Amino acid sequence: MSDTYTLYNSTVMDHFMNPRNMGDLKDADGVGEVGAAACGDIMKISLRIHDGRIADARFKTFGCGSAIASSSMATELIKGRTIEEALKFSNQEVVDALGGLPPVKIHSSELAEEALKAALEDYVKKHPAKAEQPVLASA
Numbered sequence: 001m002s003d004t005y006t007l008y009n010s011t012v013m014d015h016f017m018n019p020r021n022m023g024d025l026k027d028a029d030g031v032g033e034v035g036a037a038a039c040g041d042i043m044k045i046s047l048r049i050h051d052g053r054i055a056d057a058r059f060k061t062f063g064c065g066s067a068i069a070s071s072s073m074a075t076e077l078i079k080g081r082t083i084e085e086a087l088k089f090s091n092q093e094v095v096d097a098l099g100g101l102p103p104v105k106i107h108s109s110e111l112a113e114e115a116l117k118a119a120l121e122d123y124v125k126k127h128p129a130k131a132e133q134p135v136l137a138s139a
């Protein structure tokens with residue numbers, strides 16, 4: 001087994017090899033795209049929002065296996081959450097749900113948090129009447 005495989009646990013490998021929610025959402029309600037300055041990886045998250053809740057989420061990631069696994073897990077975790085709940089989303093949830101990431105790869109989970117929050121901000125900008133502005137301001 002190569003060193004690459006020993007770096008990651010089986011949950012991370014599963015989300016890397018069989019990513020959930022990959023792709024775009026046609027006419028998404030909010031889209032966030034961010035890049036990691038340190039490594040150049042890019043992550044995009046698209047959201048479908050119904051009645052203040054995340055009804056669906058998709059991602060496209062140009063980057064390492066850890067970034068793909070983090071975006072896959074993040075999109076799984078946020079489905080069904082309210083906007084308010086999603087604005088409190090933390091990268092630690094991704095790390096915990098993946099069963100841990102190597103310390104040098106923690107920033108890939110931070111990228112997922114940033115992409116999600118960028119998508120929520122995009123939603124709020126496009127739908128100001130539907131979003132709760134005080135909630136966004138406190139995020």
Ligand code: FES
Pocket residue numbers: 036038039040041063064065066067107108111
């Ligand atoms: S190497 Fe930076 S997120 Fe993948």
